[in-house]
Amino acid sequence: MNTRIKVFRDAGLLAHSGALHSLYVSAFCVPPWNEDEARAAEFVGRLVSNVRRLGFTAALAFAGEESLGFATAGTTLAPFPTGRCYPQAAAGLGPERTVDWLCGARAIDELAVRPAAQGTGLPADLLEAVTEDAPGGRSWLLTSVQSSRAMSFYRSQGWTQATHPSPDGNGSAVFLSPRHPARHLAAQPL
Template structure:
């Protein structure tokens, strides 16, 4: 089956909000994420503001006329945000690395594919497309340590884990993209 990727740079993505919500539910309302459907609704509400962020980029993957996956990203603002999981990221990196490595970089916020599309390379294509024109190659993302599958996926795509929660710990980790100039400076786990 042929998959078409479509890039969006602003509010025109909102015409697909219902389909994006459905993909979000399929991707995140099952283990290991186990989110409830209200989180998918919250995602759509955030999306209305996110499409207006500087550097906003989204990519959808269409198979058989339906959206099978998507990725959203934007330029991380200064000062570094303090909502959602940002404080954990900043604490893990420290203020100097947070400012130098993340502010002004392309931040991937969501990457979701329907279960039927997993293992097909679709997520990799979406991630590459949403970060392809990252400023100076600087791209980053957060993910949870509760998904070893997600952690392994990002490593296989050449992303470098830059924060390291305690073994068996909970929380989020920062990954730097494969062309991020600070990749070699990221601390290795103990």
């Protein structure tokens, strides 16, 4: 498969909203995520403001005209966000580490690929495309502990799990990128 990845740092990404919606549905409206069309529409709606966010970076992968996957990211501002799953991250790290490790770092918001592109190296390429120029190598993300595939993928890419919610619960785990200076300080599971 001849794949090209285009990086966006502005509203030019919005010209691909239909493809992003389709990719989101194919990746997240299935187990273990089980999201619905409303969440996909919400994601595309958030992009309108996210493209103006400090440090916004997105990568969109194509094979010819077909979109295969995307990743979006942006700088985590202080005070630390309180929406979505962010409170779980803050609770798991504590206030000092949350500010020191995550604020000012590049947060990966979403990473999605079509099922046919999984296992091809494309997810790793998309992740690298949105983190390669992260300030001081500081990138992080949250993922659900219910997705053993996602948890394994991030570990295989050298990301360090920094929080350890119960694997049989509904929690989200914080991962620090391979170049994040605090990755060696992250607590290991008991």
